[in-house]
Structure formats: structure tokens, C-alpha cells
Amino acid sequence: MDTFVSRKRRRVSGDQAIIERADPPVDDDNDSTDFKLAILTSLYPSVDQQILLEALLSADGSVEEASKSLAPSGLPSDLPRPPRKDTIGYQSSLTSFTLPRDSKSISPNKKRHLTKNGKTLHLFAPEDIENYTPCSIVHNFLPTTQADAILRELLGEAPSFRKATFKLFEREVSSPHTMAFYVDSLEEEQAQKTDYVYNGSRIEDVRRSLPEMRRVAAIVQDAVNKEIQRRIRDHYPDGKKLKYQSPHEWRSNASFVNCYDGPGENVGYHSDQLTYIGPRAIIGSLSLGVAREFRVRRIVARDDESHLDGGHASRADAEGQIAIHLPHNSLLVMHAEMQEEWKHSIAPSQAIDPHPVAGSKRINVTYRCYKEHLNPQWTPKCRCNIPAVLRCVQKKKENRGRYMWMCHASYTPGQEGCTYFQFAEFDDDGEPPWAKRVKNTAMSMNADNLVENVTREIA
Numbered sequence: 001m002d003t004f005v006s007r008k009r010r011r012v013s014g015d016q017a018i019i020e021r022a023d024p025p026v027d028d029d030n031d032s033t034d035f036k037l038a039i040l041t042s043l044y045p046s047v048d049q050q051i052l053l054e055a056l057l058s059a060d061g062s063v064e065e066a067s068k069s070l071a072p073s074g075l076p077s078d079l080p081r082p083p084r085k086d087t088i089g090y091q092s093s094l095t096s097f098t099l100p101r102d103s104k105s106i107s108p109n110k111k112r113h114l115t116k117n118g119k120t121l122h123l124f125a126p127e128d129i130e131n132y133t134p135c136s137i138v139h140n141f142l143p144t145t146q147a148d149a150i151l152r153e154l155l156g157e158a159p160s161f162r163k164a165t166f167k168l169f170e171r172e173v174s175s176p177h178t179m180a181f182y183v184d185s186l187e188e189e190q191a192q193k194t195d196y197v198y199n200g201s202r203i204e205d206v207r208r209s210l211p212e213m214r215r216v217a218a219i220v221q222d223a224v225n226k227e228i229q230r231r232i233r234d235h236y237p238d239g240k241k242l243k244y245q246s247p248h249e250w251r252s253n254a255s256f257v258n259c260y261d262g263p264g265e266n267v268g269y270h271s272d273q274l275t276y277i278g279p280r281a282i283i284g285s286l287s288l289g290v291a292r293e294f295r296v297r298r299i300v301a302r303d304d305e306s307h308l309d310g311g312h313a314s315r316a317d318a319e320g321q322i323a324i325h326l327p328h329n330s331l332l333v334m335h336a337e338m339q340e341e342w343k344h345s346i347a348p349s350q351a352i353d354p355h356p357v358a359g360s361k362r363i364n365v366t367y368r369c370y371k372e373h374l375n376p377q378w379t380p381k382c383r384c385n386i387p388a389v390l391r392c393v394q395k396k397k398e399n400r401g402r403y404m405w406m407c408h409a410s411y412t413p414g415q416e417g418c419t420y421f422q423f424a425e426f427d428d429d430g431e432p433p434w435a436k437r438v439k440n441t442a443m444s445m446n447a448d449n450l451v452e453n454v455t456r457e458i459a
């Protein structure tokens, strides 16, 4: 699972070599509100995020105080509770929203605030979603029987899913939902267990993709490649792929499967980790079972006031929270501009409509394309001798969009690490300087295998 919380990084003083600066020009305050909210969410999974946020604000940002105010009765009595709506088929907080007639051609990159007074814009129609967010959606994606088949297959797995845990100042905190990680081959399974590092630790429970997951992966792959081409043609400047976006076919070779059991389970605002999927990554995300709300919001640099419209708009309006309704059997494609420029979450809900097969559960499969040249055997290691994490500067205007390799501990709460930092270089196709070497090695290994097989056959 990706890091879905962040924290204030420790600052270390003193001169350092350029490649190991203690104070990289990055996101020093990296969304501490999101982080605090994630802690509160993990402590009070069934309490609405809005209520948690109110508690946090009333407590001047102190998680401890906010937690105290929430603890005795479960809910502070003077906090507003969002109204309950009993709309059939939708999460309760979803409301219909009519966009202006001329809205179709507005690119999501245009600086126009769609949300006002911090309100959430709710989108349902595919054309609105692709025009106003970095995502596109395909409803009724699989034949009905196949959607049910993969849902049943994964519901069979879900009881053994685990919450992602992370250490926070000597305390273990867990994500308010469960998940598991799947890869296609035995070789990949072994490499994942021994080489790959996520939030500073290795994943012990790496699973092999199940038969229906594999069949669906092939369909997802075709659909994602089509959606990528359509996006490039219809939405990107001059109909060209973005800088750092891969020109190669998108291939699904790993997936995280998430399970949200009941309305309270959720995942806080985050961007997916780029370490193994690279810059301008694309993710295919299949939703099954209970319909839930996927929220996205733009990342606004902390020192960038330009979005604030001369003081007339708030930061919340500049971030522009948008809710995308994800019904059963829908494929959401997170396009190349998503992870670097936007954050996403699954919001806790007040009420859900039970699904005939899944009951109270939503299952989500995020199909990912792990890059061979980002296998940890090739990427930089920090001074703790752990593969460095790849991050993109999001919150500081000055270096926004630049990539960097850094010690994982800088972003893992409660963990001590080193101060390793290095700007990451990629060519226009998102390939690091060592990519050619990786290709040559792979080619010579294939040639060796071929010779070995032929020799064996002759003998």
C-alpha cells in the first residue's frame, strides 16, 4: 500500500554535500493536517472526517486534544454533523450536480475554481469526470458475470487481508481498511519479499494473482491503453504525451487489492508512491461491490498564492475537492497528471447501500505497471543501505515537479533514518540514466537463456 499519511520532516543543520543535503527543497510540512486527520481516522474509523477535522481545528491542530474531545462520548456534541441523505444506490453524501452547458471543453489544467466556499463538487458522468479531473471512468466495465466472478474470488480472499500498519512515534497506527498485494510470477513474488521496500519494511504477504484477476488484468490492460491514447489526443497540449510519461504500452504486473468493509472504512488523502512505477505513472482501478466516493483534490503549493484569485478564493477552493462516484463494475483510470499534481482518498461514508453479492464490502483492485528499471537492484540506496524512495516536489513552488530520491525514513513517522537526498534525473520518456544498462542486461540474460535451452535440447 502506498504511504497515505505524511509528517513533518526532521530538519538537520550543517553543511552537506549536494547529493546528501539534510534539508532538501521539498515539502517540509508535507500536509501535516492530512497526517493528523489520518491518525484521528485510524483512532475513530466510524466518525465522519468532517467531524474529525472540526475536532482537530477546535483543538488548534493538537491530535491529543482532539482525541480527548472525541473520546468520552465518541462524538463532541457541539460539532456539526453532515446531513443524512437516503439516496438509493449512492453513498449518502453524494448529491447530483449540474455543470454549466459550456463546460465540456474545459481542461482540468485550467485554473478555474469549480468549487466555491469549500464545497465538494460531485461528479457522476464520464464526460464530466474526464473534463474536470485527471481521471477517466468506464462504467459497466466487465460483462456482468465476470464482474461477479472476480468479486466473489476477491471476497474469498478478503478475510485474510490485513490493515497496513505504520509506526508513529513509538506507537503502531493502522490504516482504516484492509488490503493485500498481488504479483503475477513466482520470480516477482520472491523479489518482492526480498528486495522491495515499502515504508521502510518488506512485505511478507505477497500473493500470486488469482485466475479471474489475471483474466481481468488483460482486459484492464487493453482498456487502460485505449484510455491513455484518448486522453493524450483529447486533453493534452498539441495532442502529445506529457513530459516524463512513458511512450510504451502500459502493462499491468502488480496490484494492490483493497477492502472497505462498512461505511466507516476509508483511506486518507495521499498520492501513490512513485518509487516502482516511476514519474507520470498511470493506474487502472477497478471498483467492485458497494459504491463509494473517491475524492480528488489538486495540490496547491504552499508558497503559491496565484491560485487564490487575489484573495477572493480560499485554499480549499483552489484545491477544489471533487467527489467521483464509483459504482460496482467501474474502471477508473488515474492518468499521468494524477500522482504528481493531485491527491486522492476514499471518503468515509454515513450510509451505504448493501451490494447483493458483497454485502457491506467494497473491493478495489489497483492495477499497476512496475518498471524493470526501477527494480531496487538498480535504484539508489540511502546510507541506511535501503533502496531510496522516489518522490516529486509538490508543495514548494520553487522546485515543484522535480523528482528526488531520498531515505524512506524521512517520510515514515517515528522512524530514524539518514538524510540522504538526491535530485532524480529522467529523460523525456521517464527513464532514468541506467535504463539502457537494464535493457542490455535483460537482453543478454534472455540470450543466455536461449543458448542454454538450445544446448539442452541438442544434448
Ligand SMILES: O=C(O)CCC(=O)C(=O)O
Residues within 6 Å of the ligand: 001, 002, 256, 258, 267, 272, 285, 294, 344, 345, 346, 364, 366
Ligand atoms: O480504493 C480505491 O479506490 C483507492 C485505493 C488507493 O488509493 C490505493 O490503493 O492507493
Ligand SMILES: [Fe+2]
Residues within 6 Å of the ligand: 002, 270, 271, 272, 344
Ligand atoms: Fe492511492
